[in-house]
Amino acid sequence: MFGLPDITVAVVGGVVLVILAALVYWGLTFRGHD
Amino acid sequence: MTDFVTAIVVALYFIMLLGIGAWASKKIKNTEDYLVAGRQLGFWVFILLMIGTVCSGMSLLGVSGLGFKAGWPTIWEQIFVPLAIGICIIFFGVKLHNVARTSGYVTVQDYLAHRYESPTALRSLSAIAGIIVSLIYLVGQYTAIAIVLIWLFQIPLWLALLIATIVTMVYTAIGGLYAVAWAALIQSLTLIIGVLVMAPIIIWYAGGFTHINEYIGSINPNLVMPWNPVGAFAPPYVVSFALLLGLGLACAPHVINNVLAIKDVKYFKWSPLIAFVIYGVVIFLLKFAGFAGLVLVKEGVFVLPSVPNAQDFIILYGIQSAMPVLALWAIFAVIVLSAVMSTTDRLMLTIGAMFSWDLYKKVIRPNAPDKEVLLLSKIVVVLSAIATMIIAINPPEMLAILIWMGIGTMLATFAVPLLAGLYWRGATREGALASMSLGLVAALAFGFLNYFKVNVLGFDFATIPLHFSAYAFIVSLAAMIIVSVLTKKTHEKILDETQTGWYISKQ
Numbered sequence: 001m002f003g004l005p006d007i008t009v010a011v012v013g014g015v016v017l018v019i020l021a022a023l024v025y026w027g028l029t030f031r032g033h034d
Numbered sequence: 035m036t037d038f039v040t041a042i043v044v045a046l047y048f049i050m051l052l053g054i055g056a057w058a059s060k061k062i063k064n065t066e067d068y069l070v071a072g073r074q075l076g077f078w079v080f081i082l083l084m085i086g087t088v089c090s091g092m093s094l095l096g097v098s099g100l101g102f103k104a105g106w107p108t109i110w111e112q113i114f115v116p117l118a119i120g121i122c123i124i125f126f127g128v129k130l131h132n133v134a135r136t137s138g139y140v141t142v143q144d145y146l147a148h149r150y151e152s153p154t155a156l157r158s159l160s161a162i163a164g165i166i167v168s169l170i171y172l173v174g175q176y177t178a179i180a181i182v183l184i185w186l187f188q189i190p191l192w193l194a195l196l197i198a199t200i201v202t203m204v205y206t207a208i209g210g211l212y213a214v215a216w217a218a219l220i221q222s223l224t225l226i227i228g229v230l231v232m233a234p235i236i237i238w239y240a241g242g243f244t245h246i247n248e249y250i251g252s253i254n255p256n257l258v259m260p261w262n263p264v265g266a267f268a269p270p271y272v273v274s275f276a277l278l279l280g281l282g283l284a285c286a287p288h289v290i291n292n293v294l295a296i297k298d299v300k301y302f303k304w305s306p307l308i309a310f311v312i313y314g315v316v317i318f319l320l321k322f323a324g325f326a327g328l329v330l331v332k333e334g335v336f337v338l339p340s341v342p343n344a345q346d347f348i349i350l351y352g353i354q355s356a357m358p359v360l361a362l363w364a365i366f367a368v369i370v371l372s373a374v375m376s377t378t379d380r381l382m383l384t385i386g387a388m389f390s391w392d393l394y395k396k397v398i399r400p401n402a403p404d405k406e407v408l409l410l411s412k413i414v415v416v417l418s419a420i421a422t423m424i425i426a427i428n429p430p431e432m433l434a435i436l437i438w439m440g441i442g443t444m445l446a447t448f449a450v451p452l453l454a455g456l457y458w459r460g461a462t463r464e465g466a467l468a469s470m471s472l473g474l475v476a477a478l479a480f481g482f483l484n485y486f487k488v489n490v491l492g493f494d495f496a497t498i499p500l501h502f503s504a505y506a507f508i509v510s511l512a513a514m515i516i517v518s519v520l521t522k523k524t525h526e527k528i529l530d531e532t533q534t535g536w537y538i539s540k541q
Contacts, residue, residue, distance in 0.1 A: 003247030004106070004258050011260040012109055016314075019113065023120055023307035030128075032299040032539070 040186060040364035047368045048201045051217055051375070055205025058213035065395075065408045068210035069140050069387045070295040077301045079215050080292065084119045084305070085313045086218030086376030087289050089225060090171075090437065094373045095178055097317060098352075099345035101324025102331075105250055105257030107267035112321050114276045116313040118283035120306030126284060127293035128302050128539045129456050133532055134294050142290050142452070143392040149455045149532040150463040151524060154397055156451075159467060161392035163447045163474050164287040168381050168388075169422060171286075171440030175378040176426035179371065185350055186367045195423045198375075203419035206379040207412045211295060214379045221372035226316055228369035232353060232362075233319035239356035240326035249329045257328075265497070274504035278438075282445030282503065285452050288377070288384040320349065327352040382422075386415040439481045442503030446477035450510040454518070459534050465518030473510030480505050 001009050062068050075083065093115070100108045130145055139145050143164070147157040176195055179202075183194035205213050240246050251258040262268050267275070283289055296302075327348035330336060336355045338344040353366050390411040395402055402410075450469045454461035480495070480502040482488070487496035498505070524534075533540065 003244040003251065005251075008106055008258060008260045012106075012113075015113060019117060019310065020307070023310055026120075026124060027304045027307050030303045030539070032128075032303065 037364075040367065043364040043368060044186070044371070047371065050220065051201060051205045054217050054220070055207075055209040055213045058205075058209030058216060061212050062210055062408070064404050065391065065411065066140060067212070068408055068411055069383070069391060070291070071211040071215055073295055074297050075215055075292075075295045076297060077305070079219050080296050080301055081305050081309050081312075082222035083215045083218040083292055083380075084122070084289070084309055086222040086225075086372075087292060087380045088115060088119055088283055088377075089222070089313065089317075089373050090175060090178070090377040093317060094225075094229075094320060094349055094370045095181060095346040096437065097320045098324030098327060098349040099343070099347075101321040102328045102348040103324075103345045104262075104267060105254070105325065105328075106259060107256065107262045107272075109260070109318075109321060110267075110272050110275055111279060112314065112318045114279035115283065115317060116310045118280050118289070119309040119313065121280050122284035122289055123293065123302050123306050123309075124538065126290055126452060126456065128299065129533055130290070131293050131296065131299050131302070132539065135299075137531070139294055140391055141294075141387050142287055142448075143388065144396075145532070146451060146455065146466065147396070149524070149528065149534065150451075150461075150466045151528055152463045152466070156463060156466055156470070157392055158397055159470055160448075160451075161388040163470060164388045165385050166474070167286075167440055167443040167447060168288060168385050169418065169425075170443065171288075171437060172378065172381045172385070172418070172422045173426045174437040174440060175374055175381065176422055178374045179378065180426065181346065182350075182367055182370045182374070185347070186363075192427060195426055198371075198378075199419050199423040202375050202378050202382065203416055206382050206419075207415040210411070211383060214383055215295070217379060218376045221376040224372045225369055225376075226312060228366065228372075229316045229319055232357070232366060232369070233323045236323045236349075236352045236356045237319075237326045239352075240329040243322070246322070246325050246329050249332070250325055253328075253332060268499070270499045271501060274500035277507065278442060278445055278501050278503050281449050282441045285448040286441070286444040287388065287448065288380045290448075290452075291384055291387065292380075323352055324348055330355060382415045382418050385418040386411040389414045438503075439477075439485075442481055442501065442506065443474065443477040445503045446473035446506035446510050449507065450514045454514050455532070456534065457536055458518075459529050460518055460523065461514060461534075462518045462521045462524055464521040465514045465516075468517040469510045469514035472513045473506055476506035476509040477503055 066072060097111060100111065130142070133145065137148060143157050143160045146160050147153045150156050176198060179198040180191055180194040183189060183197060184191060205217060237243060237246065241249070247258055256262055261272050330352060331338060336351050338347055338351060354363060390407050394410055395407045447470055450473060451466040455466065483490065483495035484498060484502040
């Protein structure tokens with residue numbers, strides 16, 4: 001895909017997706033505190 | 035490539051920055067206004083300030099240069115640098131901001147002094163270490179500015195440095211964090227829009243995404259792999275690189291101090307995701323422009339200059355080749371200058387804060403009136419700019435090592451005392467002092483031994499499997515744990531006041 005080996009797409013894409021999921025989870029659950 | 039249009043575009047950009055400085059100076063009533071913008075930064079100003087602070091001289095020149103040189107195994111830089119903003123906000127920012135609202139912290143050193151009950155020793159060590167690492171990093175930034183101005187106007191290095199120093203110094207000195215933040219708003223927007231327009235043109239010019247990957251893969255299959263089989267960017271190195279970028283940048287004083295300046299803690303809800311996506315796209319395009327540059331060089335479209343750091347020129351030559359219009363080069367030069375100056379100004383202000391607030395006001399002369407501290411802040415900003423300019427009159431090939439040394443030293447010096455202070459109630463003052471001082475010394479030592487390829491008792495520091503900063507980080511961590519276990523615990527009252535414990539936020 002995109003002229004790249006499958007391992008590159010899987011590893012790099014996988015890490016990016018995990019980070020995005022974690023940051024979305026943070027946004028949905030963070031309520032702040034004052 | 036000097037021409038009238040270029041000079042006018044760059045001059046207008048500089049005048050705009052000076053105008054922001056003049057406007058911001060009218061909002062400064064006291065030291066808190068100057069150093070933390072009265073804690074009034076809004077959502078987008080904060081996000082773009084964080085992007086502008088993290089996006090340094092290396093982000094445009096070095097990122098594409100590294101992509102040109104080593105291909106996809108360096109892609110982790112594009113993931114962990116944008117993630118550093120989120121790590122800073124989530125793991126440091128939320129708690130620091132919450133405690134700062136009641137304790138009135140102006141700098142991260144205020145927190146360290148409070149949490150570790152060390153108003154003099156740890157504060158002074160932390161401020162001095164912060165000034166040292168910020169100066170190292172700052173020299174790298176000025177060198178990057180000089181590379182752009184020399185390329186643009188073909189002027190001597192000293193003149194390029196002088197121009198860059200005067201402009202950045204003036205608006206930072208008179209406008210403080212208000213000026214730095216609003217300048218960052220303009221600079222980051224310029225950078226984002228500029229890269230989103232120009233990088234795809236270079237990529238298209240080189241044949242498009244798939245063609246570029248196939249081409250560089252045919253030169254060397256390792257260039258399209260996620261890591262190298264051995265050496266730099268092999269899996270162990272990638273892990274240490276992630277630690278360096280993700281955590282090292284996140285805990286850098288000039289980055290972390292920004293979290294003290296926002297108006298509302300709710301801004302931390304979505305800012306990590308937004309910053310990661312925006313800056314991630316920008317920095318990925320820059321990296322890929324470096325891959326495109328490799329194709330263009332191999333196809334003989336242009337030739338890089340015969341200098342030791344030729345790869346750092348790849349984005350500049352790529353844009354010249356893909357868009358042979360002088361006015362566009364001038365705009366691109368402004369984009370590069372924006373990236374570099376948005377870090378430079380924040381570093382200078384941070385040095386000013388650490389000296390005038392942490393050393394002078396809190397240690398040397400506690401009774402100093404606010405006006406005196408404010409004036410001293412401005413003087414230190416000017417002096418740090420002048421001192422750095424003088425140091426930066428070095429060969430530009432020092433750029434990469436200076437910046438890596440700066441981030442690596444920040445990681446080894448600040449990460450452990452801050453993380454342990456925020457989350458581990460067992461961390462003690464003596465542990466923090468040992469961790470910070472040994473981390474600083476170890477980072478400078480490992481960095482020196484690695485860069486100069488020193489061989490000690492048969493051990494070759496040129497071939498160590500991890501980034502040098504990872505070893506210094508381990509030294510800092512070990513010092514914190516061992517010394518804290520052996521020394522007297524911090525008072526429970528202080529631990530409660532500083533919200534120390536295994537949580538990010540009490541909800």
